[in-house]
Amino acid sequence: MDTRFSIQGSRFLQTSADGHSGWSEDSLHLQGALISGTGNKGFSSALGQQTFDADGLLALPGLVDIHGDAFERQLQPRPATSFPYDIAFADTDRQLISNGITTACHGVTFSWEGGLRGREAALASFEQLKSQKDRFHADHRLHLRFENHHLDGLGEALNWIASGSIAFFAFNEHLPSILKKSASPEKLLSYAERARCDVATFLERLHKAQSRSTKVAQAIQQLAQACREHGIPMASHDDESRSDRERYQALGVTISEFPKTEEALLAAHALDNHVVMGAPNILLGGSHCGGLSAADAVRRGLCDILASDYYYPALLHAPFRLEQEAACSLEQAWQLVSHHPAQVLGLHDRGQIKPGYRADLILIEKLADGSPRLIATIAAGKLVFCAEPERLSGQRPLELAA
Structure with missing residues (x-):
């Protein structure tokens, strides 16, 4: 069964149909290795659903x-x-x-x-x-x-x-x-x-x-x-x-x-x-x-x-x-x-935050001096790096990718 993962409260970089990028404040939802949707779209509560509290963070494509x-x-x-x-x-x-x-x-x-x-x-x-x-x-x-x-x-x-x-x-x-x-x-x-x-x-x-x-x-x-x-x-x-x-x-x-x-x-x-x-x-x-x-x-x-x-x-x-x-x-x-x-490189399944794209994402804390601090890395839907595991919650114990 595909794992489900929800990123709540982030400010994420979104690319419009005309190729322009801008910021959107909404939830991101992942299913398996892919981004399934934003907001309520693509979201369904299910056994194994985990949530990452991204309050104050920027979500960017990997x-x-x-x-x-x-x-x-x-x-x-x-x-x-x-x-x-x-x-x-x-x-x-x-x-x-x-x-x-x-x-x-x-x-x-x-x-x-x-x-x-x-x-x-x-x-x-x-x-x-x-x-x-x-x-x-x-x-x-x-x-x-x-x-x-x-x-x-x-x-x-x-x-x-x-x-x-x-x-x-x-x-x-x-x-x-x-x-x-x-x-x-x-x-x-x-x-x-x-x-x-x-x-x-x-x-x-x-x-x-x-x-x-x-x-x-x-x-x-x-x-x-x-x-x-x-x-x-x-x-x-x-x-x-x-x-x-x-x-x-x-x-x-x-x-x-x-x-x-x-x-x-x-x-x-x-x-x-x-x-x-x-x-x-x-x-x-x-x-x-x-x-x-x-x-x-x-x-x-x-x-x-x-x-x-x-x-x-x-x-x-x-x-x-x-x-x-x-x-x-x-x-x-x-x-x-x-x-x-x-x-x-011909990798048309990544590089943007869009439904159907690979769930390659990074969550960043932008410091007072404008520099980044990496909080988490998600690769193909798996949380593979996390500096603040207390942000993660769900219906199963904390689980980082092996």
């Missing part, structure tokens, strides 16, 4: 993280360490729900570098997302970040695309940057440690990949064609120029992840592409590596999606910071972290 690789820090928290993947992903799941992220695309980098970003690491990530699926609280998906010079991995990447294992695909071109930074002995050593090899081996891998540059364009075309055939959304990463964006646009790559220059940002906007920028950039007041300001892009209407990137808490806090800085309203900011990424 966060949809289109690009996050903070899980790597659970795998390799220090350069010379390596921890089991099952422990790392189980802990990552807990981090996600305690930060309001109910859908996460894990940015698994598949690179010629090897080690943390090599074949065995990618396979281990695939295995954990599959084997722990029924135990995860958030909806975990795979975002394959393919290094364009990784020609030895082309066949495997094509197989993963064909198998339906990939939710989101990105073309990465970090070799020129790595080549330049490797002139520094300290940086070279850090690259080798991440690749879990000695410096000489890393340099051998780097130069081998560089020597095959003439074959990269053909590999990109093959991968893009495969993604188009299987309906997988594609992004280019770190676009630097208009020509970069136009080249990928011609291949059906309509998402620009973290454009590095104003020229690339404006080109993406002119082409009606989706622009993804980092939520940490918002909290830090700008890019930590000298890139564009995400807040400025949002203010100008040039950013469509925010991603956690390398820091999960940023995705929850960034919309409230944008509101505080008058870059946009909270309603507009929340579209960047929930509805828009869900739509781009």
Whole structure:
């Protein structure tokens, strides 16, 4: 029998038929994994009905993280360490729900570098997302970040695309940057440690990949064609120029992840592409590596999606910071972290609070300074995180998801 759950007294973000968002003060009702209705609609008293007193709280659609690789820090928290993947992903799941992220695309980098970003690491990530699926609280998906010079991995990447294992695909071109930074002995050593090899081996891998540059364009075309055939959304990463964006646009790559220059940002906007920028950039007041300001892009209407990137808490806090800085309203900011990424990923069952949608919700206390405090996370109708369990009552004992 489907569980029934009622959220009473919240102020929730609702999207109208014309796409505009606004606040509504009413009860929300959940049945099983779905939102069943609001107010008296969709509500029926039944055995097992539980009620959450959301007085004074905001109810918002769960966060949809289109690009996050903070899980790597659970795998390799220090350069010379390596921890089991099952422990790392189980802990990552807990981090996600305690930060309001109910859908996460894990940015698994598949690179010629090897080690943390090599074949065995990618396979281990695939295995954990599959084997722990029924135990995860958030909806975990795979975002394959393919290094364009990784020609030895082309066949495997094509197989993963064909198998339906990939939710989101990105073309990465970090070799020129790595080549330049490797002139520094300290940086070279850090690259080798991440690749879990000695410096000489890393340099051998780097130069081998560089020597095959003439074959990269053909590999990109093959991968893009495969993604188009299987309906997988594609992004280019770190676009630097208009020509970069136009080249990928011609291949059906309509998402620009973290454009590095104003020229690339404006080109993406002119082409009606989706622009993804980092939520940490918002909290830090700008890019930590000298890139564009995400807040400025949002203010100008040039950013469509925010991603956690390398820091999960940023995705929850960034919309409230944008509101505080008058870059946009909270309603507009929340579209960047929930509805828009869900739509781009083809997940049309989430990102909004509507009857029939997945019951992915978070309940927030908005503090006096305008920042958020997460009180509860509901994922697919299950209460998976609760900071104030005294708010929950019903015809059965307190029961959080296992």
